[in-house]
Amino acid sequence: MRMGDWLDRELGSRRVWLCFLLATFAYVLPLILADYPYIDDNWRSLAAGMGWSGEGRLFTQLFYNWLTFTGAAPNIFPLPLLIATLAMAWALTRLTFHYFAEPTFTHCLVVLAFWYNPFFLQNLSYQYDGPAMALSLVAVIFAITFRSVSRVQQLVVPALLIALGLGLYQVSINVFVGLCCVELLRCANDRLPWLEWGRMIGWKVAQTGLAWLIYGATAYAYMSPNRTLLLNGSAAPWQQLGTNFSRVLEKVMLLFHGGFGWVFAALLLCAVAGSVRVGQHILERQETGLRKALIGVLCLLVVPVIVLLVPGAALFFRDFNEGARTLMGFSVLLVLLFYLSHLALAAVHQRLPLLLLIPLLAMLSLSFAYGRVLMVQKTFANNALNALSYDIASRPALRDAKRIYMSVTYSDHWLVGAAGSFKQLPVLRYLLNTDYYMLAENLPKAGITNVMAERERRNATRVGYQGFVPLVDSQYYRIYLLGDYGFIVMKEPKPVAELQW
Structure with missing residues (x-):
């Protein structure tokens, strides 16, 4: 046939x-x-x-x-x-x-x-x-x-x-x-x-x-x-609806x-x-x-x-x-x-409807591009986990601390390895949506069980402990120790200039 x-x-x-x-x-x-x-x-x-x-x-x-x-x-x-x-x-x-x-x-x-x-x-x-x-x-x-x-x-x-x-x-x-x-x-x-x-x-x-x-x-x-x-009916609900929809439209675009x-x-x-x-x-x-x-x-x-x-x-x-x-x-x-x-x-x-294959192939291509970005993110997350767990496990004062609070710092510049893909396909950053360095619940994978995310403290770590001398000062974070409690403060990542090869 x-x-x-x-x-x-x-x-x-x-x-x-x-x-x-x-x-x-x-x-x-x-x-x-x-x-x-x-x-x-x-x-x-x-x-x-x-x-x-x-x-x-x-x-x-x-x-x-x-x-x-x-x-x-x-x-x-x-x-x-x-x-x-x-x-x-x-x-x-x-x-x-x-x-x-x-x-x-x-x-x-x-x-x-x-x-x-x-x-x-x-x-x-x-x-x-x-x-x-x-x-x-x-x-x-x-x-x-x-x-x-x-x-x-x-x-x-x-x-x-x-x-x-x-x-x-x-x-x-x-x-x-x-x-x-x-x-x-x-x-x-x-x-x-x-x-x-x-x-x-x-x-x-x-x-x-x-x-x-x-x-x-x-x-x-x-x-x-x-x-x-x-939505609060007494606080301009139609304006709230318009604002919400405009935010969605911005992302879709x-x-x-x-x-x-x-x-x-x-x-x-x-x-x-x-x-x-x-x-x-x-x-x-x-x-x-x-x-x-x-x-x-x-x-x-x-x-x-x-x-x-x-x-x-x-x-x-x-x-x-x-x-x-x-x-x-x-x-x-x-x-x-x-x-x-x-x-x-x-x-x-x-047979002209076969042209519909073009947008389908474009979306399939996007799926594979997104899969590669996930691989880059996985590598970055594993390296971050290894570095942070080593810094804690290799120092008895941090390893034995009652609690270590991790501040939450969001940024679009953590994943440098995917910067080129993000530039050509901006929707990939929106799909990935992992704009943080590390999650506290990742650390038990490496045997670290005394770290928790700073939630109710509302990032007091970033504000209150910057004046102290850090016990650890790495590329992405500082770790402070005050008594039996530690504090992990993420550094704000800086945008990297476009690489030329």
Whole structure:
């Protein structure tokens, strides 16, 4: 069979699943090879700790209990990520056949954009939380694609799946609502009858409402109250929302740098052309003018709603988190852009949608670049651990101190080895998000157990002990000893001039 025939032919479910399996595994391979414990992974692996139930993520806790056959969470990476990747390949296969009755290779590219969300790399960096976050997406995809002739099953099963996704990671609700918006656009393009259109919206609303009730009666009941605080209604909430969204937009724009900007600009132009075709299909519907207008308005609203769902519900919480791991809604925005672009390109020539490989390859390239940055960070962290543990263990006064407090100093200049990558791909620094020298919970790995992070002292170390003579004065830190207590003060790293070789 010629290569061209394979590209044009309809693919069966087995071939589609195999395509997704290879593509999804390629995206996580750099993270598996790096094998870098990311932030929370350090204390979780040290104590086989959990703590997810207090965050409203009871099902993540149960997932690790069941997977490790224990009442805790021993580190078994990369097994959870491999399981999540297999599940995601299955879910993307279901989504492909849900969107396209006779899928070809180019249709798979549209759905693959969901997994190739560059910001999701930060989610997957967590060896513990990453697989659970991926499984939350699997749950909402199955909720979207589930179909049954039984009305009870059509209501209850998706609601259970949505509640499962919420109990694994609450941000997945942004993805579910976003996929519902894509459903509206897809049904309009496929000329779904008016009554079917309204029925579909009603089902989604009912499923979401029941899912929140199930989640409220299960995982939400274990959540600590301070995690549910919303924006202060008496302190200009709309201004707070605008500020939060502008901060997210600033971070998202880091992705569109250099060649990435041109690639996504071309993708956006193709999507605009695809939206024109959707508009033409709406005008060709055998409906009244009012119904056509209503469908058109709803389709127009899909775009701003999906854009808002990139950060989504996180915008409304008082403890706003602008980290990349909260931008799971960007996956739906990519699917929308790829879906509309496919409509436009396929109208010109059936093989022209193969151009969608270009943005996918760009995002896969970013994944491998990020994996190399993680390797550099791992080397730097290991060297930092060796240096600091040696300075403490080799001095009896520090080794026997009752407590050593470590100050927290954040900077963008710790990781000099990745400066070139950060300059060419600024989004990598945002994804890495490890702007510190050392975490106190890393030191027990080297047998040092008397060091703790300075939290309640609010960096009093940096202010109160600078006048004393340090016991240790190294390149990155000073260690002071006052009585039985030590104090580690990080030096502010200085920007390094661009290296010339």
